[in-house]
Structure formats: structure tokens, C-alpha cells
Amino acid sequence: MGPNHFLENLTTSISLLVPTGAAFILGAILALTPIVHRSSECEDTPAPSTQLWSLALLPVVMIAFDRLVQPVLVARYMIPSVAAVSALVCACVGPIPRRVQLGSIGALAVLFVSGSLALRARIEDPDPRSGMGVLAQVPIDDLPIVVDWRGHLLPIWAVRPGQRDRIVFLDDPWLTHPDLDRSIPFEREMVRIMNRFYEFPKTIGIYELSRMNRFRLVTEFPESAKQRMGDMSVVDRSPLTFVVERHPGSANAR
Amino acid sequence: MSACEWLLAAITCVILYPAALLILSGPRLFTRPFWADETLSWLIASDADFSHAMAALAGGVDTNAPILHWIYRCAGNAFGHSPLTYRVVSAVAMSLGVLGVYDSLRRFALKLPSVAGTLAMVALPIVLSHTTEVRFYGYFLTAAVWTCYFVDRRFDRPTVANAMAVGASSIALCGTHYFGSLVVGCIAMFALCRARSSGICRAIDSVWPTALGAATTLCLLPLLVTQRQALAGAGGTWVPITSWRI
Numbered sequence: 001m002g003p004n005h006f007l008e009n010l011t012t013s014i015s016l017l018v019p020t021g022a023a024f025i026l027g028a029i030l031a032l033t034p035i036v037h038r039s040s041e042c043e044d045t046p047a048p049s050t051q052l053w054s055l056a057l058l059p060v061v062m063i064a065f066d067r068l069v070q071p072v073l074v075a076r077y078m079i080p081s082v083a084a085v086s087a088l089v090c091a092c093v094g095p096i097p098r099r100v101q102l103g104s105i106g107a108l109a110v111l112f113v114s115g116s117l118a119l120r121a122r123i124e125d126p127d128p129r130s131g132m133g134v135l136a137q138v139p140i141d142d143l144p145i146v147v148d149w150r151g152h153l154l155p156i157w158a159v160r161p162g163q164r165d166r167i168v169f170l171d172d173p174w175l176t177h178p179d180l181d182r183s184i185p186f187e188r189e190m191v192r193i194m195n196r197f198y199e200f201p202k203t204i205g206i207y208e209l210s211r212m213n214r215f216r217l218v219t220e221f222p223e224s225a226k227q228r229m230g231d232m233s234v235v236d237r238s239p240l241t242f243v244v245e246r247h248p249g250s251a252n253a254r
Numbered sequence: 255m256s257a258c259e260w261l262l263a264a265i266t267c268v269i270l271y272p273a274a275l276l277i278l279s280g281p282r283l284f285t286r287p288f289w290a291d292e293t294l295s296w297l298i299a300s301d302a303d304f305s306h307a308m309a310a311l312a313g314g315v316d317t318n319a320p321i322l323h324w325i326y327r328c329a330g331n332a333f334g335h336s337p338l339t340y341r342v343v344s345a346v347a348m349s350l351g352v353l354g355v356y357d358s359l360r361r362f363a364l365k366l367p368s369v370a371g372t373l374a375m376v377a378l379p380i381v382l383s384h385t386t387e388v389r390f391y392g393y394f395l396t397a398a399v400w401t402c403y404f405v406d407r408r409f410d411r412p413t414v415a416n417a418m419a420v421g422a423s424s425i426a427l428c429g430t431h432y433f434g435s436l437v438v439g440c441i442a443m444f445a446l447c448r449a450r451s452s453g454i455c456r457a458i459d460s461v462w463p464t465a466l467g468a469a470t471t472l473c474l475l476p477l478l479v480t481q482r483q484a485l486a487g488a489g490g491t492w493v494p495i496t497s498w499r500i
Binding site: 070 | 274275278279280282283286287288289290293294296297306309310313314315351355358359361362363364366367368369370371372373374375376377378379380381382383384389391392394395398399402403405406433436437439440441443444445448484485487488489490491492493494495496
């Protein structure tokens with residue numbers, strides 16, 4: 001994740017930032033005009049001035065918070081601002097003829113249906129790097145499972161109670177990745193905290209791996225898996241999982 | 255809005271919206287296993303020992319405010335601590351938020367624009383994907399929307415009941431997520447700007463109960479501090495530093 005390319009990552013940001021940006025501008029205009037109630041009693045004046053506009057301020061406040069306090073620019077943290085999008089659409093649809101309004105509702109309903117179907121596709125065919133994707137890559141067998149990423153470990157642990165005693169977290173102090181410089185220490189610290197309160201996940205050091213003859217490695221860093229396992233034999237099984245075996249006579253994993 | 259229209263809106267939002275999602279996105283939307291952060295919600299909410307669960311929360315197992323864990327705990331104790339229970343509870347919460355948006359828009363706009371506005375929100379991918387998420391964001395949105403709604407109502411009718419409603423929704427907002435206090439700030443700032451032509455006293459009168467939200471954040475400050483201390487060694491957050499390169 002490295003630097004958080006919030007603007008660059010348009011697929012996650014555009015659905016939130018563009019409409020809320022527009023809502024912010026229109027909301028600012030409305031904030032400076034007096035409140036006018038325009039409900040069914042005044043059928044001819046449909047421009048809303050609802051308090052929902054205030055939620056368009058949130059991205060602005062969050063950007064300031066991000067600059068001044070700590071990084072917080074994650075789309076879901078700003079989710080209340082989607083309500084300002086409602087106010088924006090309501091204000092845009094209000095003045096147009098009734099037939100066009102009905103057409104707009106139809107178009108939005110199509111968007112809802114296509115979004116729901118896209119969600120179904122994501123659930124049925126999950127991204128191999130997601131928790132559900134990783135889960136699908138780990139077969140139910142007797143091999144010990146060594147995981148180097150808490151985000152992969154927790155779903156396996158939660159869903160496979162029968163395999164819990166064979167799941168360990170690989171605590172590798174030398175693990176680095178240019179894009180995950182903040183996440184790696186955070187994940188390791190979170191595992192230590194979870195251990196303190198729930199006595200799981202069990203952890204294993206990189207040198208202790210050499211005592212294991214055969215295990216399944218689930219890694220967030222498949223590109224460096226072979227190098228990290230040293231002289232052990234590493235066989236690819238799926239994008240993020242490997243079967244690792246000790247060569248007869250080899251002593252260390254590094 | 256008539257009682258009949260409100261009832262129809264409530265049925266549409268709270269029953270038909272999750273039902274449409276169930277049909278379109280499939281039953282696995284509600285039964286799929288937890289992903290990593292959801293596991294943390296489940297771990298704390300299903301902890302048999304409440305005081306241990308709260309100690310774990312304070313110790314940084316999860317780094318959020320506690321209200322949501324309490325909600326899942328109650329639902330889980332009643333219906334079982336399963337993904338289905340938690341996801342249904344999340345969907346109900348998000349549905350109430352959708353209803354709140356319609357009600358808020360309807361106070362100022364006609365039916366069709368209000369329907370269009372509401373539909374525009376639920377069609378957003380971020381809303382669809384968080385409707386059944388066992389995390390904070392659906393509740394966060396819902397609490398924010400209802401706070402806006404009650405501030406509007408309080409402005410119209412400065413009754414004690416409306417003040418209590420603003421206060422309660424603000425407490426829910428700030429008790430669900432620490433950024434709730436930022437949302438409360440946005441709501442109060444907008445209300446004060448918007449209502450200035452009606453007199454600053456009336457504007458303040460409509461938003462002062464949101465101070466209860468800020469007070470909630472103050473009450474949660476010790477929890478936040480212990481969570482931050484627990485994660486001090488890891489930089490306090492996983493969120494990478496933002497780059498504004500396009």
C-alpha cells in the first residue's frame with residue numbers, strides 16, 4: 001500500500017470524491033441561503049436544503065485531518081458523505097420534468113441492480129488476495145499452515161476450527177516491502193496484541209521454520225517466498241500459497 | 255409526509271432493500287465468512303467474558319469505539335454469534351440509514367426527487383458493499399443521517415423530544431466511530447451557517463444537543479488513548495501516508 005495514492009486510485013475514490021465535491025459546492029451555496037421548506041405543500045419548488053448537505057464537508061475535514069494529524073484517507077472512513085450525494089441528486093432531479101424524473105429513477109435502479117450483481121460476482125469469484133480468496137486456496141488437510149499476514153490468517157482461523165492448532169503466524173523481523181512499510185510492523189504488533197488477550201495466533205520465528213519438515217506457506221509476498229525460505233524446496237500451489245519442504249540434510253531455512 | 259407514505263418507505267427501505275440485495279447478490283452475501291477486520295468485531299462481540307472483551311478492546315485488539323461491539327454482542331447472544339446474525343444486523347442498520355435519507359430529503363423535496371436521491375445513494379458501490387459488512391461503516395452512516403434528520407426537525411420544532419433525539423443520535427454517532435466527532439462538527443457548522451438568517455440563537459438551539467456527541471467522544475478518550483498506546487510501537491495506524499500524485 002506504500003504511499004496512499006488516494007487520487008490515483010480512482011476506482012475507490014471517484015464514486016465518493018466527485019459527487020461529494022459537487023455536493024460540497026452546492027451545499028455551500030445552500031448554506032448561505034435561508035431555509036425554505038419545499039415539501040408536498042409547495043409542489044412547484046423542489047430544491048432541497050436538507051442538513052444532509054453538511055456531510056459533504058466531511059471529505060474536506062478528513063483531508064485537513066490527514067494533513068495535520070495522521071493519515072486517514074480511506075474511502076470507507078468518509079462513508080457518511082454519501083448521504084450528501086443523495087441531496088445532490090435530489091436537487092438535480094427536482095427541477096426537471098416528471099417524465100425525466102421517472103427516467104432518472106429507472107436509470108438509478110439499473111445502477112443499483114448492476115452494482116448488486118457485481119457484488120455477487122466478487123463474492124462468488126473473490127480476489128485471490130482477499131481473505132475469502134485465500135481461504136479458497138488453503139485445502140483442508142493435515143499440513144501445518146504458516147501465514148505471514150494477519151489479514152490472511154484471521155479468516156482461516158475463524159472458518160477452520162479443525163485446523164486452528166496447526167495455524168501459526170510467521171513473525172519475520174526482516175520482512176520488508178517497499179509498498180507496505182507501515183503495514184508490516186502494524187500487522188506484527190497486532191498479532192502480539194491478539195496473543196496477549198486471546199492466546200492466538202501462535203507465532204513462529206523464521207529460524208524455527210527449519211525444524212519443520214513440511215508445511216503450507218500462505219504469504220502476502222509470493223514474489224519473495226522462495227528467497228525467504230532459503231534452501232528449502234518451495235512448490236507453488238496457488239497465487240499466495242506454497243508447499244515448503246525441507247531438503248534432507250539441510251539445516252536452516254535461511 | 256403522511257403516515258401511509260412513511261410506512262411504505264419504511265417497508266421499502268428496511269425489508270425490500272435487503273431482500274433485493276439477497277436476491278441480486280445471493281445468499282452468500284449474508285453467510286460468507288468474515289474477512290480479517292470482521293473477525294476482530296466477532297472476536298470481541300462473542301467473547302464470553304464481557305470485561306475481558308472490553309479489556310481486549312482497550313488493549314488494541316480492535317481500535318474502535320465500543321457501541322457496535324455491544325450491538326453485535328446482544329444480537330449474537332440472542333441469535334448466535336454467526337456471520338448470518340451479524341450481517342443481518344448490519345443490513346438492518348444500513349436500511350435504517352436509507353430510510354433516514356429518504357425521510358430527510360422528503361422534508362424538503364417532493365416524492366420523486368427524494369426517491370431518486372435515496373436510490374442514488376444505495377446504488378453506490380461503497381454502500382452496497384458495506385450493507386452487510388460486520389464493521390462500523392453502515393452504522394456510522396446511519397447515525398450521521400439520523401443526526402441530520404433530527405437537527406432539521408429540531409430547527410422546525412424546538413421541543414424537548416427533538417432535542418433528546420438529536421442528543422441520542424449524536425451519542426450513537428460518536429460512540430460508533432471516533433470520526434463521529436468530526437461528523438458532528440460538520441453538522442453543527444453547516445446548521446449554524448444555514449440558519450444564520452433565522453437568528454443565531456435559533457441555530458444554536460437546533461444544534462446544541464449535538465454537544466452530547468462531543469461529550470461521548472470525551473468519555474471515550476481514555477479508551478482511545480490506551481488503544482493508541484498499545485499500537486504506539488507500530489506507528490498507531492496501518493493507513494499509508496497520502497500521496498497527492500495523480
